[in-house]
Amino acid sequence: MASSKEYRSWQLWALALMVPIFSAAWLNHPSYAMADFAISDFSVIDESQQLDDVPLFEQQFASSDLDEFVHSPSVTALPDGGLLTVWFAGSREGAADVDIRSARYDALSGQWGAETVLVDRELTRSAVGKPIRKLGNPVVALAPDQRLWLFYVSVSVGGWAGSAINVMVSEDLGDNWSRPRQLVTSPFVNISTLVRTSPVFHADGSIGLPVYHEFLGKFPEYLYLDTQGRIQDKFRIADGDNSLQPTVVPIDGKRAVALLRQAGENPHVLATVTEDGGQTWRSEWPVTPWNPNASLSAVKSHRGTLLVAQNNLVDGRFRLSLDEANASLEEWSMIAEIDASPDREGDAIPRHLYEPMLAERFLSSSGGVRRKLVDAYMDGLDRRLCKKDLCDFQYEYPSLIRAGDGRYHLVYVWNNSFIKHVAFNPAWVEAQL
Amino acid sequence: MIILSLQTYLTFSLVLFLLVPLGPLSTSRRIGVLFGLTVLGMLPLVHGMSPAGYVRGVTDDLACTSMVWLVAAALMRLGFIAPWARPQPLQLWICFAVLGVVLFPAAMGVGMIDTYGWGFTPRPMLIGVAGLTLVMVLLRNAAGAFLLLAATAAFMLDVKPSDNYWDYLLDPFIFLYSLGALAVSGIRWVVSRRPHLPESLPAAHDELGQSGRTNA
Numbered sequence: 001m002a003s004s005k006e007y008r009s010w011q012l013w014a015l016a017l018m019v020p021i022f023s024a025a026w027l028n029h030p031s032y033a034m035a036d037f038a039i040s041d042f043s044v045i046d047e048s049q050q051l052d053d054v055p056l057f058e059q060q061f062a063s064s065d066l067d068e069f070v071h072s073p074s075v076t077a078l079p080d081g082g083l084l085t086v087w088f089a090g091s092r093e094g095a096a097d098v099d100i101r102s103a104r105y106d107a108l109s110g111q112w113g114a115e116t117v118l119v120d121r122e123l124t125r126s127a128v129g130k131p132i133r134k135l136g137n138p139v140v141a142l143a144p145d146q147r148l149w150l151f152y153v154s155v156s157v158g159g160w161a162g163s164a165i166n167v168m169v170s171e172d173l174g175d176n177w178s179r180p181r182q183l184v185t186s187p188f189v190n191i192s193t194l195v196r197t198s199p200v201f202h203a204d205g206s207i208g209l210p211v212y213h214e215f216l217g218k219f220p221e222y223l224y225l226d227t228q229g230r231i232q233d234k235f236r237i238a239d240g241d242n243s244l245q246p247t248v249v250p251i252d253g254k255r256a257v258a259l260l261r262q263a264g265e266n267p268h269v270l271a272t273v274t275e276d277g278g279q280t281w282r283s284e285w286p287v288t289p290w291n292p293n294a295s296l297s298a299v300k301s302h303r304g305t306l307l308v309a310q311n312n313l314v315d316g317r318f319r320l321s322l323d324e325a326n327a328s329l330e331e332w333s334m335i336a337e338i339d340a341s342p343d344r345e346g347d348a349i350p351r352h353l354y355e356p357m358l359a360e361r362f363l364s365s366s367g368g369v370r371r372k373l374v375d376a377y378m379d380g381l382d383r384r385l386c387k388k389d390l391c392d393f394q395y396e397y398p399s400l401i402r403a404g405d406g407r408y409h410l411v412y413v414w415n416n417s418f419i420k421h422v423a424f425n426p427a428w429v430e431a432q433l
Numbered sequence: 434m435i436i437l438s439l440q441t442y443l444t445f446s447l448v449l450f451l452l453v454p455l456g457p458l459s460t461s462r463r464i465g466v467l468f469g470l471t472v473l474g475m476l477p478l479v480h481g482m483s484p485a486g487y488v489r490g491v492t493d494d495l496a497c498t499s500m501v502w503l504v505a506a507a508l509m510r511l512g513f514i515a516p517w518a519r520p521q522p523l524q525l526w527i528c529f530a531v532l533g534v535v536l537f538p539a540a541m542g543v544g545m546i547d548t549y550g551w552g553f554t555p556r557p558m559l560i561g562v563a564g565l566t567l568v569m570v571l572l573r574n575a576a577g578a579f580l581l582l583a584a585t586a587a588f589m590l591d592v593k594p595s596d597n598y599w600d601y602l603l604d605p606f607i608f609l610y611s612l613g614a615l616a617v618s619g620i621r622w623v624v625s626r627r628p629h630l631p632e633s634l635p636a637a638h639d640e641l642g643q644s645g646r647t648n649a
Contacts (some may be wrong), residue, residue, distance in 0.1 A: 007573050010521040010575060011571075011573070013568050014566075014570045014575070014578045014579075014582070015570060016566070017582055018563060018566055018570075018582065021582055021585050022559055022562075022563045022566075022585060023561055025585050025586075025588055025589040026556060026559050027553070028591070029554075029555050029556065029598075030558075030586075031554055031556060032554070051642075120477030122480065125480065125482060127480070129435060129436075129437045129438065129441065129486055129489065130486060130489055130490040130548050131482055131486065142583050153438060156490035156491070157490055157491055167626055181594070182594065183596055184493075184593075184595035184596065184600055185537055186539050186540065186549070187537065187597075187599050187600060187603065187604070187605075188537065188540065188541065188605055189491070189492055189493040189604070189605060190493045190595075191493075205519045213541075213542055215541065216541045216542060217541060217543070219542045221547070230596050231553055231597070232553060232554075232596075233550060233553045233594045234545075234547060234549065234550040234553055235547070235550065235551075236545050236547045238545075239542050239543070239544055239545050240542065241542070273544065283493060304545050314578050351439075372582050431487075
């Protein structure tokens with residue numbers, strides 16, 4: 001048994017240690033000032049980049065592999081007018097052979113180049129030092145300082161609820177990438193944080209990354225990262241177990257709207273608003289469009305409204321539309337159907353009727369470079385589309401951006417088989433109204 | 434071979450060392466077992482990933498408090514330090530159970546308050562943990578004070594991949610261990626407070642028996 005004198009002695013030592021340790025920890029972790037949202041000013045587009053008033057609507061496949069299941073694309077605009085899109089592909093969703101692919105769009109030729117593997121399980125495993133079962137949901141974005149950020153999820157144990165977010169950065173517009181690094185976003189052995197939708201940037205280059213959880217609850221959050229990709233803070237967008245995959249659209253420096261994928265009973269898109277740069281969010285409320293538990297994507301339009309690419313359906317993902325909402329999200333209207341099944345109810349179609357429809361849609365969607373793939377693709381028609389001689393059309397997981405030249409770019413999954421890119425300009429939007 | 438962090442290998446070897454039955458092994462042989470387990474944790478298996486890496490796939494990086502606690506338990510098992518005297522462990526279990534109740538339910542989405550987010554802007558938490566450390570010092574709980582000081586020092590030095598103070602202080606394992614230990618202690622306490630019927634009944638029976646014999 002220690003004497004009182006000995007106790008007093010170690011208590012003094014402990015107090016002597018406490019002061020420098022806690023003081024240094026305090027000084028090493030200063031509070032930060034959250035910057036306003038970075039708002040693109042499309043009114044000052046360089047004259048040489050000004051587009052004419054002719055409506056423009058182009059479509060083509062960004063991916064080129066014929067055999068694999070593709071999913072969850074994301075797109076960003078590059079400084080030279082080109083695009084970079086990323087997605088995941090493999091024998092099926094969640095398979096061990098899934099990797100993260102990318103393709104580049106050349107602005108001069110107006111064509112997509114060949115797809116390449118950007119990161120795979122092996123690279124992720126060796127970089128983060130954990131076994132990796134599967135990869136998914138890549139998101140790419142160009143920061144104001146011209147660095148490209150790639151976020152994607154990986155799973156070490158269990159299903160998608162066991163996901164953690166990995167980050168890579170490129171200093172040379174995607175020619176070379178850093179090794180993956182895992183973000184620690186959850187105290188529960190760092191599982192159950194996923195990313196799906198594009199980050200937004202703040203005025204000082206810091207990053208706002210919309211993420212979501214789907215372990216015990218299903219709820220979205222807003223990760224605030226500094227310019228080096230270190231987490232500075234995290235804010236809850238909604239709680240509970242009914243919303244996923246927030247798409248965040250800054251309206252001005254402080255205000256942003258988040259539209260949420262519905263994962264609960266009420267089959268409508270959920271919406272919420274922040275007035276303080278993402279730190280606090282109003283309680284989410286259902287808005288007019290239907291949402292069949294499907295990912296959606298939105299941007300601020302040249303009209304000051306929101307353009308939303310979504311499956312505005314009670315059930316299924318057989319129709320992808322472009323809709324417009326006013327700033328208060330009370331008035332909604334459809335701009336155009338981007339892709340849709342010929343069956344208005346989305347019912348499965350017998351294979352002998354389906355095949356010519358699919359071939360026709362392939363030819364109208366693929367663009368010049370990929371058009372020659374049609375025969376090989378039709379020969380390999382498989383379970384991605386048909387089961388027991390009944391086949392479906394599916395158009396899902398949109399990612400919508402507005403590039404520096406004012407054009408809109410939309411990528412989405414075309415029948416589980418290709419990443420389809422649709423480009424249109426403000427004049428085309430106006431022509432649809 | 435994929436090189437992992439020192440913490441990953443230590444976690445693997447210390448946890449196994451505390452779980453395997455060592456019987457009457459001498460201290461030097463126990464050190465040999467610990468060394469062997471460390472080597473085992475480093476052996477590359479499929480695609481260069483070691484057993485320690487596979488365990489990390491499930492546990493992620495343990496909190497610094499858990500690591501210090503594991504090291505202390507291993508040193509006790511080696512006979513280098515004396516077991517912590519009560520009530521030190523009880524105070525630690527209460528401390529980490531309460532911290533876990535504050536952290537985990539809210540972090541998992543119960544309500545709009547995200548207590549995990551507090552750890553990214555940690556100055557208010559630092560004041561709270563400094564207060565907790567002071568309480569441990571005043572309670573003469575050296576182990577508790579050392580755990581909290583070590584975790585804060587590690588946070589100050591940024592030794593983990595996490596930017597969140599909570600990840601240095603707490604993980605699900607130390608929380609569940611503390612809850613379990615409190616539950617076992619509580620059950621033991623309840624059992625110890627019950628009347629000792631098995632001992633008193635025979636005595637009563639004897640009295641009744643004698644009484645019966647007397648009456649007879």
